[in-house]
Amino acid sequence: MCTDVMDIYQVVTRRRSIRKYKADMVPKPLILRVLAAANWAPSGMNEQPWEFAVVAGEKLAALQRVCKEVIDVRMPPETRTEEQKEFAKWYGTLGGAPLAIVQICNRETDAGRRKMVLESMAASFQNLLLAATAEHLGTCWMTGPLLKEQDILALFALPATKEIAALTPLGYPDESPRPVPRKDAELAQKVLWFDVEE
Ligand SMILES: Cc1cc2nc3c(=O)[nH]c(=O)nc-3n(C[C@H](O)[C@H](O)[C@H](O)COP(=O)(O)O)c2cc1C
Numbered sequence: 001m002c003t004d005v006m007d008i009y010q011v012v013t014r015r016r017s018i019r020k021y022k023a024d025m026v027p028k029p030l031i032l033r034v035l036a037a038a039n040w041a042p043s044g045m046n047e048q049p050w051e052f053a054v055v056a057g058e059k060l061a062a063l064q065r066v067c068k069e070v071i072d073v074r075m076p077p078e079t080r081t082e083e084q085k086e087f088a089k090w091y092g093t094l095g096g097a098p099l100a101i102v103q104i105c106n107r108e109t110d111a112g113r114r115k116m117v118l119e120s121m122a123a124s125f126q127n128l129l130l131a132a133t134a135e136h137l138g139t140c141w142m143t144g145p146l147l148k149e150q151d152i153l154a155l156f157a158l159p160a161t162k163e164i165a166a167l168t169p170l171g172y173p174d175e176s177p178r179p180v181p182r183k184d185a186e187l188a189q190k191v192l193w194f195d196v197e198e
Contacts, residue, residue: 004136006134008130011134012130014133015130017139017141018140019175020096021094021169021172022096022171025098026099026137026172031099033131033135034128034137034170035054035101037131038052038103038124038131039124041120041123041124041126042120043123044116044120047120049117049120050124051103051104053101053102054100054101055099059155060094060098063094063100063155063167064092064093066151068088068091068092069148070091070145071092071144073147074144075087075088091144096171097169098170098171100170101167102164102167104158104162104164105117105118106163107163108163125141125166128168129141132170137170138170138173140169142169145167146164149164152167
């Protein structure tokens with residue numbers, strides 16, 4: 001068991017998108033801990049609009065098949081570079097993770113409400129990713145598979161009134177990717193200061 005306890009800034013900076021996982025299953029109490037963190041997110045009008053599907057086994061294999069179909073559309077197999085072949089493998093296997101978590105909400109038609117709900121969903125998903133990092137678990141926020149969102153809804157017998165906001169594999173990392181450099185790390189360009197004293 002890893003006992004390295006991280007503070008919030010370490011968690012934020014150590015989170016990486018993990019695209020290669022060990023096959024070991026994550027214990028259910030640990031899955032529930034990261035989902036509880038997701039459930040503690042702020043939400044517009046306190047609607048707490050998120051629901052989750054925790055997916056393993058046959059359903060995970062079916063989800064991987066949908067992701068493979070997506071990547072076959074995005075990167076046609078006959079013209080793939082070596083790098084794209086690796087990326088396609090990641091999609092088709094979800095990196096070998098034993099689990100995926102799919103985040104679901106009601107599909108909003110009003111533009112204002114949709115923005116509010118999807119921002120609440122993102123807050124919750126980031127909580128999930130950060131909690132997973134604190135538990136030394138790997139994740140990768142994914143919206144690419146939503147090209148086939150209807151197929152994913154069908155996989156879980158969800159009606160068209162539902163929307164999938166994002167999904168992530170969940171498991172123990174089998175790679176340690178380098179941090180992706182931050183644009184404007186010193187925040188010289190990205191921040192406008194108004195009447196703020198040194
Ligand atoms: C909204 C969103 C959607 C993403 N969708 C995908 C995706 O479909 N496939 C993928 O491999 N990575 C996806 N990513 C991960 C990004 O590529 C990754 O966060 C970015 O390259 C920075 O790397 P880092 O997460 O390790 O800091 C997504 C990230 C976000 C926030």
